[in-house]
Amino acid sequence: MSTNNSASKAVNKILEAFESGNIPQAIAYSTFTPPANIPAYKWTQRNRALAFLQGTGDARGFVQWKDAERYVKKGSKSVYILGPILKKSNQIMDIFDEKTGETQHEEIMECVGYHAIPVFRVEDTEGKPLEYLPLDVKTLPLADIAARWGIEVKAGAFNGEYNGYYCDGRKEIVMATDSEKTFLHELAHCSHYRIDPKAEQAPSWGKEVIAELSAAALMYMLGKEPPLGNNFQYIKGHAEEANLSPVNACMKILDTCLKVINEIVQASETQQLNQAA
Ligand SMILES: [Zn+2]
Numbered sequence: 001m002s003t004n005n006s007a008s009k010a011v012n013k014i015l016e017a018f019e020s021g022n023i024p025q026a027i028a029y030s031t032f033t034p035p036a037n038i039p040a041y042k043w044t045q046r047n048r049a050l051a052f053l054q055g056t057g058d059a060r061g062f063v064q065w066k067d068a069e070r071y072v073k074k075g076s077k078s079v080y081i082l083g084p085i086l087k088k089s090n091q092i093m094d095i096f097d098e099k100t101g102e103t104q105h106e107e108i109m110e111c112v113g114y115h116a117i118p119v120f121r122v123e124d125t126e127g128k129p130l131e132y133l134p135l136d137v138k139t140l141p142l143a144d145i146a147a148r149w150g151i152e153v154k155a156g157a158f159n160g161e162y163n164g165y166y167c168d169g170r171k172e173i174v175m176a177t178d179s180e181k182t183f184l185h186e187l188a189h190c191s192h193y194r195i196d197p198k199a200e201q202a203p204s205w206g207k208e209v210i211a212e213l214s215a216a217a218l219m220y221m222l223g224k225e226p227p228l229g230n231n232f233q234y235i236k237g238h239a240e241e242a243n244l245s246p247v248n249a250c251m252k253i254l255d256t257c258l259k260v261i262n263e264i265v266q267a268s269e270t271q272q273l274n275q276a277a
Pocket of ligand 1: 207211
């Protein structure tokens with residue numbers, strides 16, 4: 001069928017660029033939110049991971065939400081992050097203050113354990129709209145497919161960790177940027193879970209290379225230029241996890257990648273994609 005032809009053509013174009021080394025510089029994405037506004041941005045990686053596991057990229061204490069003029073919805077349960085329990089160590093450290101020219105003696109605090117701090121997920125609050133929620137889902141290419149597959153697409157704050165993610169368990173795509181490429185990457189993850197019942201167990205490097213290569217190919221198929229520099233860096237990073245070159249990593253997952261793209265083309269009502277197919 002011609003679908004595979006056009007997907008193959010797009011993928012080949014990308015692989016040729018990767019092989020020739022003629023790749024543009026990666027560009028920075030604009031992400032939602034000045035990160036400093038979000039308490040979670042200052043959290044440790046462990047706490048960000050904890051919040052993510054509990055289904056959110058932004059969680060704050062009751063008072064912090066009040067400061068943002070948002071209120072915790074009735075009946076919402078808190079989730080927990082970990083705060084260090086500090087104890088005086090009886091060790092004194094001299095800290096030189098450049099501004100005043102004085103030396104301060106401060107007792108070093110030791111972390112002797114953690115205690116749970118209750119916070120509430122942004123999803124469980126209401127009130128003043130958050131600055132980082134300007135995502136107009138309808139403007140994303142192929143957003144109709146996510147809807148048809150029962151996937152909720154929502155904006156999430158950038159917390160320094162990811163530009164977006166797909167959670168199969170919760171059937172949601174969370175976007176911390178309005179980058180089309182990021183959305184197509186997450187949509188490709190979703191498509192992968194649809195075509196392969198064992199996707200969950202697939203190695204993470206493979207899943208990421210599949211999603212990224214599919215997203216770049218879909219950009220071409222939609223008549224747009226993919227950010228090849230970013231695609232290359234991303235794929236290179238994950239290929240290294242498997243001790244593969246970027247091109248070899250792509251070759252390994254090529255069959256699955258074409259199926260992933262095909263699943264999306266089949267579901268698409270976008271004229272351009274169907275015509276390309
Ligand atoms: Zn991914």
